[in-house]
Amino acid sequence: xxxxxxxxxxxxxxxxxxxxxxxxxxxxxxxxxxxxxxxxxxxxxxxxxxxxxxxxxxxxxxxxxxxxxxxxxxxxxxxxxxxxxxxxxxxxxxxxxxxxxxxxxxxxxxxxxxxxxxxxxxxxxxxxxxxxxxxxxxxxxxxxxxxxxxxxxxxxxxxxxxxxxxxxxxxxxxxxxxxxxxxxxxxxxxxxxxxxxxxxxxxxxxxxxxxxxxxxxxxxxxxxxxxxxxxxxxxxxxxxxxxxxxxxxxxxxxxxxxxxxxxxxxxxxxxxxxxxxxxxxxxxxxxxxxxxxxxxxxxxxxxxxxxxxxx
Amino acid sequence: xxxxxxxxxxxxxxxxxxxxxxxxxxxxxxxxxxxxxxxxxxxxxxxxxxxxxxxxxxxxxxxxxxxxxxxxxxxxxxxxxxxxxxxxxxxxxxxxxxxxxxxxxxxxxxxxxxxxxxxxxxxxxxxxxxxxxxxxxxxxxxxxxxxxxxxxxxxxxxxxxxxxxxxxxxxxxxxxxxxxxxxxxxxxxxxxxxxxxxxxxxxxxxxxxxxxxxxxxxxxxxxxxxxxxxxxxxxxxxxxxxxxxxxxxxxxxxxxxxxxxxxxxxxxxxxxxxxxxxxxxxxxxxxxxxxxxxxxxxxxxxxxxxxxxxxxxxxxxxxxxxxxxxxxxxxxxxxxxxxxxxxxxxxxxxxxxxxxxxxxxxxxxxxxxxxxxxxxxxxxxxxxxxxxxxxxxxxxxxxxxxxxxxxxxxxxxxxxxxxxxxxxxxxxxxxxxxxxxxxxxxxxxxxxxxxxxxxxxxxxxxxxxxxxxxxxxxxxxxxxxxxxxxxxxxxxxxxxxxxxxxxxxxxxxxxxxxxxxxxxxxxxxxxxxxxxxxxxxxxxxxxxxxxxxxxxxxxxxxxxxxxxxxxxxxxxxxxxxxxxxxxxxxxx
Numbered sequence: 001x002x003x004x005x006x007x008x009x010x011x012x013x014x015x016x017x018x019x020x021x022x023x024x025x026x027x028x029x030x031x032x033x034x035x036x037x038x039x040x041x042x043x044x045x046x047x048x049x050x051x052x053x054x055x056x057x058x059x060x061x062x063x064x065x066x067x068x069x070x071x072x073x074x075x076x077x078x079x080x081x082x083x084x085x086x087x088x089x090x091x092x093x094x095x096x097x098x099x100x101x102x103x104x105x106x107x108x109x110x111x112x113x114x115x116x117x118x119x120x121x122x123x124x125x126x127x128x129x130x131x132x133x134x135x136x137x138x139x140x141x142x143x144x145x146x147x148x149x150x151x152x153x154x155x156x157x158x159x160x161x162x163x164x165x166x167x168x169x170x171x172x173x174x175x176x177x178x179x180x181x182x183x184x185x186x187x188x189x190x191x192x193x194x195x196x197x198x199x200x201x202x203x204x205x206x207x208x209x210x211x212x213x214x215x216x217x218x219x220x221x222x223x224x225x226x227x228x229x230x231x232x233x234x235x236x237x238x239x240x241x242x243x244x245x246x247x248x249x250x251x252x253x254x255x256x257x258x259x260x261x262x263x264x265x266x267x268x269x270x271x272x273x274x275x276x277x278x279x280x281x282x283x284x285x286x287x288x289x290x291x292x293x294x295x296x297x298x299x300x301x302x303x304x305x306x307x308x309x310x311x
Numbered sequence: 312x313x314x315x316x317x318x319x320x321x322x323x324x325x326x327x328x329x330x331x332x333x334x335x336x337x338x339x340x341x342x343x344x345x346x347x348x349x350x351x352x353x354x355x356x357x358x359x360x361x362x363x364x365x366x367x368x369x370x371x372x373x374x375x376x377x378x379x380x381x382x383x384x385x386x387x388x389x390x391x392x393x394x395x396x397x398x399x400x401x402x403x404x405x406x407x408x409x410x411x412x413x414x415x416x417x418x419x420x421x422x423x424x425x426x427x428x429x430x431x432x433x434x435x436x437x438x439x440x441x442x443x444x445x446x447x448x449x450x451x452x453x454x455x456x457x458x459x460x461x462x463x464x465x466x467x468x469x470x471x472x473x474x475x476x477x478x479x480x481x482x483x484x485x486x487x488x489x490x491x492x493x494x495x496x497x498x499x500x501x502x503x504x505x506x507x508x509x510x511x512x513x514x515x516x517x518x519x520x521x522x523x524x525x526x527x528x529x530x531x532x533x534x535x536x537x538x539x540x541x542x543x544x545x546x547x548x549x550x551x552x553x554x555x556x557x558x559x560x561x562x563x564x565x566x567x568x569x570x571x572x573x574x575x576x577x578x579x580x581x582x583x584x585x586x587x588x589x590x591x592x593x594x595x596x597x598x599x600x601x602x603x604x605x606x607x608x609x610x611x612x613x614x615x616x617x618x619x620x621x622x623x624x625x626x627x628x629x630x631x632x633x634x635x636x637x638x639x640x641x642x643x644x645x646x647x648x649x650x651x652x653x654x655x656x657x658x659x660x661x662x663x664x665x666x667x668x669x670x671x672x673x674x675x676x677x678x679x680x681x682x683x684x685x686x687x688x689x690x691x692x693x694x695x696x697x698x699x700x701x702x703x704x705x706x707x708x709x710x711x712x713x714x715x716x717x718x719x720x721x722x723x724x725x726x727x728x729x730x731x732x733x734x735x736x737x738x739x740x741x742x743x744x745x746x747x748x749x750x751x752x753x754x755x756x757x758x759x760x761x762x763x764x765x766x767x768x769x770x771x772x773x774x775x776x777x778x779x780x781x782x783x784x785x786x787x788x789x790x791x792x793x794x795x796x797x798x799x800x801x802x803x804x805x806x807x808x809x810x811x812x813x814x815x816x817x818x819x820x821x822x823x824x825x826x827x828x829x830x831x832x833x834x835x836x837x838x839x840x841x842x843x844x845x846x847x848x849x850x851x852x853x854x855x856x857x858x859x860x861x862x863x864x865x866x867x868x869x870x871x872x873x874x875x876x877x878x879x880x881x882x883x884x885x886x887x888x889x890x891x892x893x894x895x896x897x898x899x
Contacts, residue, residue: 200718208738
């Protein structure tokens with residue numbers, strides 16, 4: 001064996017067997033919080049999808065004969081055709097004689113849509129603004145001061161004002177909830193861009209003649225994704241909560257659309273006699289927000305390299 | 312583990328204690344034959360058959376496997392090894408600082424006759440600072456930023472002594488004076504950020520030695536420091552250790568430092584002790600093949616006069632380069648920092664210019680101005696006659712391919728989310744080369760940097776530091792540059808890998824007839840690869856010329872001080888006959 005071959009063989013680099021660290025995806029799958037959060041959310045998504053087959057009726061149906069029933073009681077309900085059918089009210093009925101079970105189950109659809117859509121809108125705008133602020137230094141100052149201004153106003157106030165201006169519908173509520181979240185995403189993306197820009201691999205790309213826009217797309221954005229996913233889950237949770245608050249205050253979606261907030265708002269007056277009006281939608285709301293947050297925590301622990309090192 | 316037939320004697324007044332040789336420690340019985348009755352005969356720390364487990368899923372079963380050595384009174388034992396060899400884990404085990412994930416599963420650690428392997432938290436706290444203490448690599452993070460240095464030393468005294476406040480104050484001032492800090496009163500009242508790196512390390516040493524412990528563990532204490540500061544700190548540790556008779560367990564990866572201060576050397580490889588013996592034996596007549604390989608990898612400071620082709624065309628000419636940083640604020644004073652002042656350089660084809668200097672000397676700023684990662688404030692950067700110093704981005708772009716750069720940190724130089732193939736073809740495709748041809752060139756270059764073509768489809772995290780640096784070199788060469796800039800490109804690598812990458816640089820320069828600019832703080836590295844040398848200090852080139860001239864007969868005072876501070880400069884490490892790091896290591 002010649003000298004150099006012996007060298008190669010002896011050096012640690014060639015001697016040690018490269019054991020690649022577990023990929024981010026493998027770590028995500030192993031994480032208990034991620035598993036629990038995903039399972040609970042999976043069940044909720046199934047409930048939303050299978051709503052018509054879960055012993056529900058049209059959530060807008062009502063029957064004055066079946067007002068204020070207790071959970072589990074049987075009663076009658078009139079369909080849109082004027083036909084009266086027998087129905088078991090699993091979660092009782094409200095003061096109009098509507099089936100709370102049906103309204104809560106259908107409300108899951110609204111809540112999940114609002115949560116995901118809010119996160120998507122906030123991330124989309126936040127990423128663009130953050131990239132602009134992080135790259136074009138001239139726009140950085142003015143843009144971030146505007147963001148500071150938006151952050152200075154309480155989120156719920158902005159949302160109430162916007163919904164009041166536009167009248168409540170699903171898209172307007174989503175946009176109204178997303179706007180106060182945008183500055184947070186912008187700040188996050190800007191700080192990520194500022195730090196990733198200094199990475200040697202970005203500098204290498206500059207010296208390889210890669211155009212700035214391509215550097216953004218190819219080198220900077222993909223490395224922002226993990227923190228953005230985590231941030232997205234938290235926006236989703238807070239979006240679901242804010243929607244419920246808006247509906248509860250009567251400034252969100254119109255009362256005929258079944259949302260958890262609307263159900264709770266209507267049950268508020270009779271809370272002492274019929275607590276189930278608030279109890280059931282409240283449970284769904286709490287479980288959903290908790291599941292999203294647990295998922296977010298798990299993702300942060302596994303995807304954020306700083307936290308991962310601690311594990 | 313074979314036990315040395317004779318234990319190392321108590322440090323003789325002359326210095327190095329004669330110690331028996333341990334050449335084949337692997338596989339022997341762990342520890343045991345000599346027990347705790349060593350107390351008082353000079354051995355203050357005894358580590359016997361120490362085994363520390365690694366969590367499941369690691370690249371090996373134990374972080375440290377049956378390691379035995381001892382440290383005598385007044386003796387300096389150097390634990391050396393490459394990264395991942397387990398040397399810091401041993402230090403943590405002695406101090407009782409091991410994380411839960413790394414339990415001691417075998418062997419004993421005996422401090423002055425007391426078995427502390429499994430000592431409780433209370434006992435360990437009593438022992439720390441009084442009988443054993445530790446200094447760390449990065450004094451800024453080892454010191455509490457919100458406490459004054461004096462208070463931090465005082466805290467040690469408060470915890471372990473019944474002294475009154477004025478007595479403690481006196482003792483703090485005494486120890487600060489002893490570590491040769493100027494103006495002790497001011498130092499004691501200062502916060503860590505107000506001091507320089509060297510001063511902070513002196514404070515750490517003061518804190519470690521204020522209670523006169525018998526054992527000092529120094530974990531890479533000079534790695535973060537500049538070479539001149541390093542020399543001063545090493546000198547200080549030697550001085551204090553002699554005066555107090557402290558036993559020192561010194562952990563380092565730098566063989567120059569080992570040559571400078573060690574009495575005995577223990578070489579670790581992948582958690583196992585491969586060789587233990589007196590400094591001269593291990594460094595100059597190593598027995599184990601691994602130690603021999605390491606010693607041959609240590610670049611020598613000897614520079615041979617290489618013939619330089621004075622007629623070769625000039626590839627890079629830098630004239631009067633200036634870089635000024637302006638700190639403009641809305642309120643308050645405007646601050647101007649001149650990072651680089653009037654730098655003139657010239658590199659001819661097929662030659663390597665080295666820029667050496669300490670941190671903050673502006674050498675990296677020069678490199679980044681030449682590659683135009685930052686814009687120079689003044690002067691000219693001519694690449695084959697074209698001045699690129701002030702070109703706007705659009706006109707600069709066609710010229711970028713002519714100069715490429717390899718960075719220091721191989722772990723951050725490659726986008727973790729892109730495969731090696733994508734990284735390699737990015738540049739040529741930017742300049743219009745078809746992807747298929749680019750891939751073909753990438754395969755050829757991977758072979759040239761001695762990587763398997765199967766690397767193409769893998770991601771950076773699947774490679775070691777040295778392999779990544781090879782990929783980075785290949786990426787730079789993909790552009791067929793006229794000038795290759797290496798900014799501390801081998802500084803983050805272990806010595807054996809460093810030797811391989813250095814030889815690769817030498818080979819590439821010869822085969823492609825490239826001009827190279829090699830930025831380094833390491834004089835040994837510079838002496839190996841550079842044909843000409845420029846020494847920078849405080850943003851200025853203080854001396855330049857052919858490398859053998861600058862090394863052989865330095866003119867400027869700063870250059871002389873820098874060379875004098877290089878650790879182990881007069882020490883001849885064992886080398887494999889016929890092996891030259893820059894020319895012949897890798898099979899061609």
